[in-house]
Amino acid sequence: MRAVIIGAGIAGLAVARGLRLLGWETEIYEQASELKPLGAGLSLSANALRALRTLGLYEAVVAEAQPIHRLDLLDDKGQVLQSTDFQRFSQLYGHLSMAVLHRGDLHKALLSELPRSVIRTDMECVDARQVGENIALRFANGEIVESELVLACDGIHSAVRRALFPQSREHFARYTCWRAIAPGFPQGMDPTRLTEGWGAGKRIGLAAIPGERIYWFACCGANHRDDPKLAQADLAEVQAMFSGFHQPVPEVLDRTPADSLIWTDILDLDPMPSFTHGKAVLLGDAAHAVTPDLGQGAGLAIEDAAVLAALFGRLPTDRAIREYDKRRLSRAHRVAAESRLYAKVAQWQNPLVVPLRKLLVKSIPERFMDRQLEAVLDIDFEPVRNAA
Numbered sequence: 001m002r003a004v005i006i007g008a009g010i011a012g013l014a015v016a017r018g019l020r021l022l023g024w025e026t027e028i029y030e031q032a033s034e035l036k037p038l039g040a041g042l043s044l045s046a047n048a049l050r051a052l053r054t055l056g057l058y059e060a061v062v063a064e065a066q067p068i069h070r071l072d073l074l075d076d077k078g079q080v081l082q083s084t085d086f087q088r089f090s091q092l093y094g095h096l097s098m099a100v101l102h103r104g105d106l107h108k109a110l111l112s113e114l115p116r117s118v119i120r121t122d123m124e125c126v127d128a129r130q131v132g133e134n135i136a137l138r139f140a141n142g143e144i145v146e147s148e149l150v151l152a153c154d155g156i157h158s159a160v161r162r163a164l165f166p167q168s169r170e171h172f173a174r175y176t177c178w179r180a181i182a183p184g185f186p187q188g189m190d191p192t193r194l195t196e197g198w199g200a201g202k203r204i205g206l207a208a209i210p211g212e213r214i215y216w217f218a219c220c221g222a223n224h225r226d227d228p229k230l231a232q233a234d235l236a237e238v239q240a241m242f243s244g245f246h247q248p249v250p251e252v253l254d255r256t257p258a259d260s261l262i263w264t265d266i267l268d269l270d271p272m273p274s275f276t277h278g279k280a281v282l283l284g285d286a287a288h289a290v291t292p293d294l295g296q297g298a299g300l301a302i303e304d305a306a307v308l309a310a311l312f313g314r315l316p317t318d319r320a321i322r323e324y325d326k327r328r329l330s331r332a333h334r335v336a337a338e339s340r341l342y343a344k345v346a347q348w349q350n351p352l353v354v355p356l357r358k359l360l361v362k363s364i365p366e367r368f369m370d371r372q373l374e375a376v377l378d379i380d381f382e383p384v385r386n387a388a
Contacts, residue, residue, distance in 0.1 A: 001019075001022075001024045001149070001312075001317070002024065002026075002027070002147065002148070002149070003019055003025070003027075003147070003149045003151055004026075004027050004029065004135075004137065004149065004150050004151070005026060005028045005029070005151045005153055006028075006029050006137065006151070006153060006154045006158075007030060007031075007153035007154035007155060007158075007284075007286070008032075008121075009107075009154075009155060009284065009285075009301075010106065010110065010284060010298050011153035011283040011284025011285070011301035011302075011304060012028055012030075012153035012154075012283075012284075013107065013110035013111060013114060014051075014052075014055060014110060014301065014302050014306070015151055015153065015304070015308060015309060016028055016114055017055050017056070017057060017110065017113050017114060017305070017309075018306060018308065018309025018310075018312075018384050019309055019312065020114070021055070021056065021309065021384045021385070022312060022313050022385070022386055023386065024312075026118050027120070027147075028119040029120050029125060029137070029139070029145070030119055030120065030121050030122075031122070031123060031124035031140075031154075032121055032122070033121055033122045034121055035107070035116075035119065035121065036104075037102065037103070037105070037107065037108070038104060039102075039103035039104065039262065040103060040179035040180055040181055040215055040217070040262055041100055041101065041102055041103065041179070041181065041207060041209050041217075042100070042101065042103050042106065042295070042297075042298050043068070043098065043194070043207070043298075044061070044065070044098070044100075044101070044106075044298060044299055044302075045097060045098050045295060045296070045299055045376070045377055046089055046093050046095070046096075046097035046098070046377040046378075047296075047299050047303060047377050047378075047379045048296075048298060048299030048302045048303065049061075049062070049095060049096055049099065050093070050095065050380075050381060051303045051305070051306035051381055052302060052306075053095065054382075054383065054384055055302075055305065055384060056113065057110065057113060058095070060109040060112050060113065061110075063109070064101050064102075064105035064108065064109050064210065065099035065101035065209075066099060066100050066191055066192075066207070066208050066209050066210055067096055067098070067192060068086055068192055068193070068194045068207070069085070069086055069087045069193065070083060070084065070087070070190075070192065070193045070194070071083070071084040071098070071193075071194045071195075071196070072193060072194070072195045073196055073198065073361065074195055074196065074197040074198070075197065075198055075199070075358055076197055076198065076199035076202075076244060076245050078197065078246030078247065081198070081358060081361045081362050082364065082369060083366060084366075084369065084373065085366075085370075089373075089374075089377060093377075093378075097377065098194070100194060100207040100208070100209055100215060101209055101210065102181065102209055102210075102213075102215070105209075105210070106298070123139050123140075123141070123143070124139060124141075124159075125137050125139055125140075125154060125159045125160060126138055126139060126159050127159060127163050128150065128152075128159065128160045128163040128164055128280065129163060130164075130278060131146060133148060134146040134147060134148050135147055135150040135164075135279065135280050137150065137160070149279045149317065150279065150280045152281065152282045152286045152287075153283045153284050153286060153301075155285045155286055155289075156170060156267055156268075156269065156285040156286070156289035157170075158282070158285075158286035160280060160282070160286065161286050161287075164280055165272065165274075165282070167272075168270070168272055169270040170267050170268075170269060170270075170289075171267060171268050171269065171270050172224070172225050172265060172266075172267055173265075173266040173267065173268060173291050173340065173343050174221060174222060174223070174347070175219050175220060175221050175222055175265075175266050175343065175347050176220060176221075176227070176263070176264070176265045177217055177218065177219045177263070177264055177265075177266055177292070178217070178219075178233070178238050178261055178262065178263050179215070179216070179218075179261075179262045179264075180215075180216060180256045180261050181209070181213050181216075181256075182213065182214045182216060182252045182253070182255040182256040183212070183213055183214075183255060183257075184212055184213075184214070185208065185212055185214065186214075186248035186251045189248060191208035192208075194206070195207075197246055198346055198357075198358075199242075199245065199354075200348070200349045200350075200351055200354045201220060201347055201348070201349025202219065202220045202221075202242065202245075203218070203219050203346055203347075204216060204217065204218040204219070204242055204245055205217050205218075206248070206249070214252050214255075216249075216252055216253070216256070217292075218238055218241070219266070219346075219347070220241060221347050221349055222265065225265050226265065230263070230265075231263060233263070234258065235253070235256060235258045235261050238253065238261070239253045239254070266291055266292065266343070267289065268289045268290050268291050268336060268339070268340065269285075269288060269289045269290075269336070271288075271333045271336065271337075272287070272329075273329075274325055275287040275288070275325050275328060275329065275332075276321050276324070276325045279317065279318075281308065281321055283301060283304040283305065283308065284297075284301030284304060285297065285301065287304065287328070287332065288300060288328075288332035288333070288335075288336055290332075290335055290336045290339045291336075291339045291340060291342075291343045292339075293339045293342040294335065294339045294342060294376065296335050296339065296376065300331075303328075303331075303379065303381075304324075304328060306381045306384065307324060307327055307328060307381065307382075308320070309384045310381060310382035310383065310384045311323050311324055311382075313385050313386050314382070314385075331379070335376060338376075345357065
């Protein structure tokens, strides 16, 4: 079997790995002119790590990651509002349940099990259409590639989705985000503890990653997309915005190289009625981009890859695609809705409401929060292998 994959990001590389375990021929078309480390950090929780085990990638990824034992939600002064003990989940599941790593290191681990010959760079897909039994893909350089099976992993701005699913809509989450990597550990910082501090309409998260570095993200509310004031903000302006936050936030921002700042408005996708169109299949952000609030964007993409590969291993292609759609729609929609809700609460900025939010979050029993988290983390995957 042959599959054409659009995009050499997390979803594309993961599904290519799964299909190669089945002995399939894969071709990956990537718009970038070269494959190089990009982005800042990301988290992978138990569901993503279990999917990586299914794909035979768990060890390669964990070797690049910082294990996280505890997540603490704080107020802007550093007081703990809510805690999650990820060591308990690790004991429950029998494997690491939370890890943070540089996005570039995740890509390196995913690439480690793929020959570079299957990836064609400088191939930006700009259109897709059905031609008989095949999908015809048009690229920016004028080249046209046809395939019976196309796996679209080209992100939230997917050209394949826009062409074949014109009803799809991007949604602005009404906040914006800066990300960066700072060298060095602040004195006394526990590298196994991830923190997220909430202020009025602002929040900032800190997490250690290998190489004695800190990945941080900082969010603030925005009334509209592409606000020029926010887009042009430099590190000094971000530091001023978060100057009242607890230590070690000021220290970490001060250590950050000014030219390393990454800015993005936060977008997700409105729920789609299907992730498939004939034998064109959407995976990852192309199918169900979610806000980063639950840390599930990369995880859902890896889940998609593990589920689809396993289904292709035991079912005819048409049936596998229908079953993929049935399994992934409800889960992706649920995670997306929960992530949107989290974002709305986290971004409250009314000074009369913020103290009430603090009291409410502190009053929620830890066990109740753990049960809510288990609904996201506890998912099983079939092995990826050919049917006998």
